[in-house]
Amino acid sequence: MTSAPRRGAAFYLLAGFFTLFILFLYGPTLTIAILSFQGPQGGLTFPMNGVSLHWFFNLFERQAVGDFGGSFSRSLVLGLVVMVVTVVVSVTAGFAFRRGFRGGSVLFYLTVSSLVIPSILISLGIGLMFNIAGIEPAWYSSALGAHLTWTLPFGLLIVFAIFNRFDRSFEEAARDLGAGPWQTVRHVVLPIILPSLVGVALFGFTLSYDEFARSLMTAGSYNTLPLEIYGMTTNVTTPVLYALGTLTTAFSFVVIGAALAAVAVLRRRRAGR
Amino acid sequence: MSVTATSTVRPAARPAAADRAAAVRRLGRVVPYLQAAPLTLVLLVFLLVPILTIVVVSFWDYDSIRIYPDFVLTNYQELLGSPVTWKIYLNTLKFTALAWLFTLLIGFTVAYFLAFHVQSLTWQMALFLLCTIPFWTSNIIRMIAWIPFLGRNGLLNQALVGAGVVEQPLEFLLFSDFAVVLAYVHLYTLFMVVPIFNAMMRIDRALIEAARDAGANGRQILWNVILPLCKPGIAIGSIFVITLVMGDFITVRLMSGGQSASVGLVIANEISLLQYPAAAANAVVLLLVVTLMVAALLRIVDIRKEL
Known part of the structure; x- marks a missing residue:
């Protein structure tokens, strides 16, 4: 603790505030995680009425709640597709913006407006568009497009931030050594930005996996997981709701953890070279 | 270039090689357009056309079964002529103002602690990550998670009754405007933390040293040096929070338990009643309202400079 003498009352006050903020962020989620282990007779609030896995088993009984397995696999597949498309499209667009092109600022502001237009409007607009065109909305078509309007702006902004910090002399060196444009991208640029692209992928997957408002009118006849959970909030009054919440959050944590681990491994491998 | 080398051997090859070089150059000029094409296509099909569809449908007519292509102003007349609309806009603006104020105060304090009081970069990043992780989890579950806290028999009421602060459990905790604003602050504060923290990390520490050497105390440094330099971060955070709350319907529906309304909720209800033209006018x-608010905030900040 070499810096200890510099820490005054302000530090401890702010540290206390920060701790409360973290408690505020994680406390409720932790509480439902505990409550999802309620005994079979337990209710939605404390006290715990015994400890059991009853509500987790209950989750997998098909008649107890809606189609949990189906909605999970749809959300999973959709999230993966959105993730891949987000990474590819935002990186290629990032290259375009780096070179500069006519209409670039129009496209940039269109992308930013995609971020600030309320989700319910995207949902309504795409729903109406499919309705008028006479196409049945589905999670793999209309909902995919709706999710991309939310993930692509994040992806592009992150790619901008990556390229703004990118040292152009690496590319010049590659070019001087005789590498073609594609070789430069493939063997120099992409390996360098790869750890940051994991971040883009994480945004793409999780934002789609958790999206509710943009799926509302676009998912068609089969629910994605957030729609299923929302449906449960109105007609399920047992801790099975918490069990589902806990499982979904645990899955999110696994995804986040995997992404962070991937970044760490990629960074270390690059440093080791 | 190899053009000169070939031209000395075979004069006839010169135009061909020059053509090839020109073709490569022309291709090079086309490349950025090809690279931007997928993004443009997605945004045209799933953003621009849908928004235009909404504008068109807002002039259509409807009955209880279907919607008709038409050009009527009744949707707007009914919307703007109804006192309920104005009340709901006022309510939405109230939520927005409260959420903005609290997320800004909390977000600024948290970012300030991370940027200026945590000394090691590793700790800074670890704690910053701790703040952002909930962003990647489900909002709906994070809202549901307040039930055991705020409910009639929730933790807070048990504690308050147990401590003798109140005799009866408080009814207003869950399903109220209080719960709605609490959920907004819970969900959206990190949209303030991230850009403000980013702005703070870019502040040249020498400026703060200089202010201190010139005799400024901590509060003066905060107010006259740090706060002005954080303005772009605050503007970006505000854009996020304001647009998210202005368009929200799910938080109001879940947390107010039908006691309160927002513009987004009215639109969602009209959608569920298949009154699409009315929803579109709304x-x-x-x-328009959100665009005006964002335009005002963009006068403070140039987004492209902040990345």
């Missing part, structure tokens, strides 16, 4: 007005 959506156009909301879009």
Whole structure:
């Protein structure tokens, strides 16, 4: 603790505030995680009425709640597709913006407006568009497009931030050594930005996996997981709701953890070279 | 270039090689357009056309079964002529103002602690990550998670009754405006933390040293040096929070338990009643209001400079 003498009352006050903020962020989620282990007779609030896995088993009984397995696999597949498309499209667009092109600022502001237009409007607009065109909305078509309007702006902004910090002399060196444009991208640029692209992928997957408002009118006849959970909030009054919440959050944590681990491994491998 | 080398051997090859070089150059000029094409296509099909569809449909007519292509102003007349609309806009603006104020105060304090009081970069990043992780989890579950806290028999009421602060459990904790604002602060504070923290990390520490050497105390440094330099971060955070709350319907529906309304909720209800033209007119007005708010904030910040 070499810096200890510099820490005054302000530090401890702010540290206390920060701790409360973290408690505020994680406390409720932790509480439902505990409550999802309620005994079979337990209710939605404390006290715990015994400890059991009853509500987790209950989750997998098909008649107890809606189609949990189906909605999970749809959300999973959709999230993966959105993730891949987000990474590819935002990186290629990032290259375009780096070179500069006519209409670039129009496209940039269109992308930013995609971020600030309320989700319910995207949902309504795409729903109406499919309705008028006479196409049945589905999670793999209309909902995919709706999710991309939310993930692509994040992806592009992150790619901008990556390229703004990118040292152009690496590319010049590659070019001087005789590498073609594609070789430069493939063997120099992409390996360098790869750890940051994991971040883009994480945004793409999780934002789609958790999206509710943009799926509302676009998912068609089969629910994605957030729609299923929302449906449960109105007609399920047992801790099975918490069990589902806990499982979904645990899955999110696994995804986040995997992404962070991937970044760490990629960074270390690059440093080791 | 190899053009000169070949031209000395075979004069006839010169135009061909020059053509090839020109073709490569022309291709090089086309490349950025090809690279931007997928993004443009997605945004045209799933953003621009849908928004235009909303504008068109807002002039259509409807009955209880279907919607008709038409050009009527009744949707707007009914919307703007109804006192309920104005009340709901006022309520939405109230939520927005409260959420903005609290997320800004909390977000600024948290970012300030991370940027200026945590000394090691590793700790800074670890704690910053701790703040952002909930962003990647489900909002709906994070809202549901307040039930055991705020409910009639929730933790807070048990504690308050147990401590003798109140005799009866407080009814207003869950399903109230209080719960709605609490959920907004819970969900959206990190949209303030991230850009403000980013702005703070870019502040040249020498400026703060200089202010201190010139005799400024901690509060003066905060107010006259740090706060002005954080303005772009605050503007970006505000854009996020304001647009998210202005268009929200799910938080109001879940946390107010039908006690309160917002513009987004009215649109969602009209959608569920299949009154698409009415929903579309409502959506156009909301879009105009949000655009004006964002335009005002963009006068403070140039987004492209902040990345």
